[in-house]
Amino acid sequence: MDTTDGKDYLAPSEAHTIRVAPVGVVSLAFSPDGKRLATGSEDARITLLDPVSGKVLRSSIGHASTVLALAFSPDGKRLASASHDRTVKIWDTASGKELLTLTGHAGPVLCRGVLAGRQERGHGDR
Numbered sequence: 831m832d833t834t835d836g837k838d839y840l841a842p843s844e845a846h847t848i849r850v851a852p853v854g855v856v857s858l859a860f861s862p863d864g865k866r867l868a869t870g871s872e873d874a875r876i877t878l879l880d881p882v883s884g885k886v887l888r889s890s891i892g893h894a895s896t897v898l899a900l901a902f903s904p905d906g907k908r909l910a911s912a913s914h915d916r917t918v919k920i921w922d923t924a925s926g927k928e929l930l931t932l933t934g935h936a937g938p939v940l941c942r943g944v945l946a947g948r949q950e951r952g953h954g955d956r
Contacts, residue, residue, distance in 0.1 A: 848884040859900040859909070866923070868909055870897025876911055878923065888926045892919055898938060914938040 848867075857870035860881070867881040876897055877889040895914035902909055908929070909921045916938060920930040 848879065848881070857897055857900045859902055861902045861906040861923070862904055863906055866902075866906070868900045868902070870900050870911060870913075872896045874913070874915075876900070876909075876921070878909075878926075890926055892921070892928050893917065895938075 853872040855869045855871050859868045860866070861868075865880070866887065867879050869877045869879070871877070874891045874893040874895055874897060875889060876892065878887045879885060880887060893911065893913035893915050894917075897911050897913050899912040900909060902923070907923055909923050911919045911921065913919075916933065916935040918932040918935075919928055920932075921927065922929055
């Protein structure tokens with residue numbers, strides 16, 4: 831569906847359900863180009879998929895608990911995941927490899943943001 835701002839959006843009749851986990855999906859993020867959707871679930875799974883076809887591109891478990899937040903880097907090459915396990919992990923979206931784990935948070939990490947090429951502080955420890 832075209833809009834006056836030049837972006838494409840799904841009309842309610844075009845929307846569809848994508849099932850990615852047998853448990854609840856808690857977090858999601860679209861890549862900057864809109865061609866990939868990352869979901870985080872209660873079973874600690876992160877799934878990367880094509881939001882149009884619903885095809886799963888990659889699915890893995892890297893955290894020890896629920897994935898509470900996800901954010902893509904501005905170029906879409908990295909994905910940050912924040913978890914109830916008190917860690918933030920950085921992933922390579924092409925290979926699915928874990929690049930970095932940030933530990934030492936006092937409680938579950940509730941959010942993670944990457945804005946305009948700079949990291950946003952506010953990881954939301956409890």
